[in-house]
Amino acid sequence: MFPFELQVVSIPLKNNFRGVSFREIALFEGPFGWSEFSPFIEYDINESSVWLKASLEAATKPAPKSLREMISINATLPNVKLSKVGEILEKFTGCTTIKIKINDFNNDKSLLMESLKHIPNAKFRLDVNGGWSLNQAITNLNNYEAEFGGLIDYVEQPCLDIADLKSLRNESNIKIAVDESIRKYLRNDLTKLKDVADIAVIKWAPSGGTYAALDLAEKISLPVVISSSLDSSIGISHGLALAGAIPNLYGACGLGTVALLDGDVTSDSLLVSGGVIKNRKVVPDRINEFKAESERQKWWQDRVNQIYERGQF
Secondary structure (H helix, E strand, O other), X not given: OOOOOOEEXXXXXXXXXXXXXXXXXXXXXXXXXXXXXXXXXXXOHHHHHHHHHHHHHHHHOOOXXXXXXXXXXXXXXXXXXXXXXXXXXXXXXXXXXXXXXXXXXXXXXXHHXXXXXXXXXXXXXXXXXXXXXXXXXXXXXXXXXXXXXXXXXXXXXXXXXXXXXXXXXXXXXXXXEEOHHXXXXXXXXXXXXXXXXXXXXXXXXXXXXXXXXXXXXXXXXXXXXXXXXXXXXXXXHHHHHHHHHOOOEOOOEEOOHHHHEOOOOOOOOOOOEOOEEEOOOOOOOOHHHHEOOHHHXXXXXXXXXXXXXXXXX
C-alpha cells in the first residue's frame, strides 16, 4: 500500500495540449515537502513507475545543491489558432525563446510568423515529438531554415529512429535536441546520443527523479534543457531544483507551463516574470478548489497502489 495520502486535483487547460483539456495530478506530502505524481492517463505501469520513483524521491529526500537561483524560461506555444497566439505569449513575460508544437512547415510556419509580431526578437524551438520520417524532416527543416534562417534555435525530436537522427545531422544545419530518445529508453546506452544530437531535453519525473536526471545528464554529456510535463507548480518546483543543479545548462528551460493551466494548486504559482522563474518551493493551498471527483480519487489511489506494490522503491 502506498505510504502517503493522495490529494487528486483536476485542473482545466486554457487550450487543448497533447489532446487533453484537463490535467489530473495526484499530490502528497512527505518529510521534505510536497510532491506530485502525474503520468498521463495512457501510460502503462512500467512507464508510470519511473514517475512514481521521482515523486517519492522529491517528497523524501533533500533537493540537490543549487548552482543558480534564477532559471531562464522559454515560452511554450501549443499548436493553436493564430488568434490565440498573442494571448498565450503575453503570459510569458520577458521570454525571447519560444517552443512551438508543430506538425509540418506548410501548416505551421504561420505560427512562427504570428509569434514574431508579438516577440520580434524571438528564437524558436520546434517540437515535433518524433512525428517525422527522415525525408519529412529534411524537407521541413530545409524549408524552415530558408524561411526563418538563424531564428531556429533547435528542432526537438524530429524523428524517433536514432539512425534517422544521425542522417539528419548531415542534411540540416539546425541543431537537434532529443527528448523521447531519452525518457522512452532509459535502460539503453544513452552515451551514444551525443553522436546524433546537440542538446538533451530532460524532465525530472520521466527520468526517475532529480538525482537520476543528474546522472543522465552526466552520462549523455550534452548541453541540457530542463522541461516539464504540464505539471502544477509543485512539479515545476522540482523541475526548477533540477535546472538549478545541472552544471551544463544550455539555456532557457521549458518550466513556464503553469501559464497553460487555467488554475493551479497554489496561490503562489511559479509563473515567469522577466523571462525567469526563481528556484523555490511552494505549498498547495488551493487543492480543494480543484479536487477531483471521488471516482477519480479512487482511480488514482488504485493506480498508485498497483504501481507501488509491483515496483522497487
